[in-house]
Amino acid sequence: MPLEMPDEEMLQKWAESTEPGIGFCFLCGHSIASEEDFIPGTSTHNCPEGRAFETMIASELGGQSADE
Numbered sequence: 812m813p814l815e816m817p818d819e820e821m822l823q824k825w826a827e828s829t830e831p832g833i834g835f836c837f838l839c840g841h842s843i844a845s846e847e848d849f850i851p852g853t854s855t856h857n858c859p860e861g862r863a864f865e866t867m868i869a870s871e872l873g874g875q876s877a878d879e
């Protein structure tokens with residue numbers, strides 16, 4: 812029984828590539844080369860998509876504690 816999932820395919824592609832990396836960013840679709848590629852203090856890839864993701868999270872958290 813073949814299990815076919817798009818995410819698995821992406822991971823397989825990354826695993827088969829010779830691109831060096833410690834992880835895979837699902838936001839931009841690129842491999843993460845090293846820990847320096849993460850946004851400091853997070854486990855999010857430091858790419859435009861990743862930064863937008865972190866900004867979204869930060870604004871959501873900030874909204875909860877903001878003065879009404």
Ligand SMILES: [Zn+2]
Nearest residue numbers: 836839856858
């Ligand atoms: Zn990324």
